Amino acid sequence: MRHPTILWRGDQSGHCELIDQTLLPGELRYLELHDQEAMWDAIKRLAVRGAPAIGVAAAFGVLLGMKGQAEVDGPGFGARLEQVCAYLASSRPTAVNLFWALERMKARDRREADRPVAERHRALFDEAQAILREDKETCDQLGRHGAELVRDGDVLLTHCNAGALATAGSGTALSVMFAAKERGLRFEVFVDETRPLLQGARLTAWELMQAEIPATLICDNMAPWAMKQRGISRIFVGADRIAANGDAANKIGTYGVAVAAKAHDVPFYVVAPSSTFDLSLATGAEIPIEEREPEEVTEGFGRRTAPAGCAVWSPAFDVTPAELITGIVTEKGLIQPVGQAQVARILGS
Ligand code: MRU
Secondary structure (H helix, E strand, O other): OOOOOEEEEOOOOOEEEEEOOOOOOOOOOEEEEOOHHHHHHHHHOOOOOOHHHHHHHHHHHHHHHOOOOOOOOHHHHHHHHHHHHHHHHOOOOOOHHHHHHHHHHHHHHHHOOOOOHHHHHHHHHHHHHHHHHHHHHHHHHHHHHHHOOOOOOEEEEEOOOOOHHHOOOOOOHHHHHHHHHHOOOOEEEEEEOOOOOOHHHHHHHHHHHHOOOOEEEEOHHHHHHHHHHOOOOEEEEOOOEEEOOOOEEEEOOHHHHHHHHHHHOOOEEEEOOHHHEEOOOOOHHHOOOOEOOOHHHHOHHHOOOOOOOOOOOOEOEEEEOHHHOOEEEEOOEEEOOOOHHHHHHHHOO
């Protein structure tokens, strides 16, 4: 991707810059974030979104929240870090990468607890940079493993945006497509528009077109019919949180795609880094599902499309049960068949 989704300028007293994804595809504009409140707001309103990118944003949010803390004493530094992490954790509930990154920042500080505050501050900076760097490397590994599953002539389908914009690197599900293209495979991709916020139409179609991968946009309700009429041969999606048994939460609508894939005998793959697994949850029933404001459904993008006062239910994610998932591509290898034992085996490797 020519334009990095998220980056940090300067040392630990610097600032974060990220693409404001709410403006795409019409306008490519970077937001400059100088405090934790600005980062919280960017995550909440999906200026930065997608599980791995949210993780990197959280780590940078910690650096923003810890600015100006060089003068406090050790306990003061630790207390402030707890406070900043709790605040950032309240921005969105489903993508576990957010909590994973915050935990990682706190764990790094615990390891440095005996050192002077200035050094602890520097260590947090190093940790955030490591999270960014590792995410890039992981995306490339996901692409390499996933491309093994793509066949010449495939007709792929994807839901939401699991591309470069959802990570600090080349993406998860889309990284597979970028890697397959690099290998010279010929294939096309059907892109679900992804109601209500249109991450598929606005972001995935944009990314695939820039990469010169043939992409056809469809409304979400056309996906089962595309499987029947347009020969969809494989499906790749991302994930926001995967339980220990392989149940996977992803953008609302993914479950329906998986059900239709089963009915049409189309292999359905989830592509996700190990940081998206939450092994503390036995099944997907325990995954917290974000519910968003009704206005995103009734007057999305500024035009009212439902009567005022109409009741709305707007879960932002759903959970696809493991039995509907053919395989989960991770940076450590392919989990197939999907179940508790195989998840533990591959992630432990
Ligand atoms: O609400 P969003 O746009 O943050 O939801 C994003 C998704 O559901 C993605 O599919 C998921 O995070 C995978 S990202 C590589």
